[in-house]
Amino acid sequence: MPELPDVEVFRHRLDATSLSKVIRKVTVTCGRLLDGVSERALRARLRGQRLIRSRREGKYLLAAVSGGGWLVLHFGMSGDLLAIHGHDVSYRCFRLEFANGAGLVYRSRRKLGHISWAEDADEFIRCHQLGPDALALTEMQFRKLLEGRRGQIKSALMDQSLMAGIGNIYSDEILFQAGVQPKRDVKDLNGRAVKKLFHTMRSVLKSAIRHEANPERLPNSFLLPHRERGASCPRCGVRLKTAKTAGRTSYFCPQDQK
DNA sequence: AGAAATGTTCGGCA
DNA sequence: GTGCCGAACATTTC
Numbered sequence: 001m002p003e004l005p006d007v008e009v010f011r012h013r014l015d016a017t018s019l020s021k022v023i024r025k026v027t028v029t030c031g032r033l034l035d036g037v038s039e040r041a042l043r044a045r046l047r048g049q050r051l052i053r054s055r056r057e058g059k060y061l062l063a064a065v066s067g068g069g070w071l072v073l074h075f076g077m078s079g080d081l082l083a084i085h086g087h088d089v090s091y092r093c094f095r096l097e098f099a100n101g102a103g104l105v106y107r108s109r110r111k112l113g114h115i116s117w118a119e120d121a122d123e124f125i126r127c128h129q130l131g132p133d134a135l136a137l138t139e140m141q142f143r144k145l146l147e148g149r150r151g152q153i154k155s156a157l158m159d160q161s162l163m164a165g166i167g168n169i170y171s172d173e174i175l176f177q178a179g180v181q182p183k184r185d186v187k188d189l190n191g192r193a194v195k196k197l198f199h200t201m202r203s204v205l206k207s208a209i210r211h212e213a214n215p216e217r218l219p220n221s222f223l224l225p226h227r228e229r230g231a232s233c234p235r236c237g238v239r240l241k242t243a244k245t246a247g248r249t250s251y252f253c254p255q256d257q258k
Numbered sequence: 259a260g261a262a263a264t265g266t267t268c269g270g271c272a
Numbered sequence: 273g274t275g276c277c278g279a280a281c282a283t284t285t286c
Contacts, residue, residue, distance in 0.1 A: 076281095109283065112281065112282065152275090155275070245276085247277075247279085
């Protein structure tokens, strides 16, 4: 689930439900998700404090805490963030409890995410070798990033140190809508193709955020709702193909993507 | 039963 | 140094 659009939706959810409320209780049910911070230290930094603002960098969600420092959430392959009111949910890993039974719950089905603490958000991002956020890039920067790059375009889009936020699903979507095969070599894309790729990247990410990163709400013309074995291209009806890149599966249309 | 699944990191190789 | 691959991480789902 959690690539840039999903994490942006989580961020909106956090903003809408959890800012400015005093944190009364902190519950950690899955300690192995904690990265570089002990449960006790995390609790001490959060309890009695408030989340005052949020920030997203690539697939990371950071929340500034009133007493200083940042709560950092990364969702791995199967995490999400829910605003709850009293009722319980499964796969719960981490919960902030506010007054009146309201709470913010981090879940991670496969438990591959991370919960950490940063004294300084910018420093945290530097340490994790994160490139500029995909939606913060200008066309000029995007072109510059690809200029010196060898290898496949899909790898470049997914390289978090080059640009942050795009994963397996949305790189497929962007390449589908831009009409470019995932294995296409970066150096074979001309100026026009790079320009198109940039604008497609932005429109795909923004559209996904508008539709709450929910595949069922995305336009049928998107690849995402059809992303399964044996499915057909929503544009031309041809059977979609798959290819493996570093253990990940790419879906693409052999007719529309060159 | 076995494979695959939206992420990151690390070691090895060209 | 760069890019690519597979493995590992942990768990659920088909």
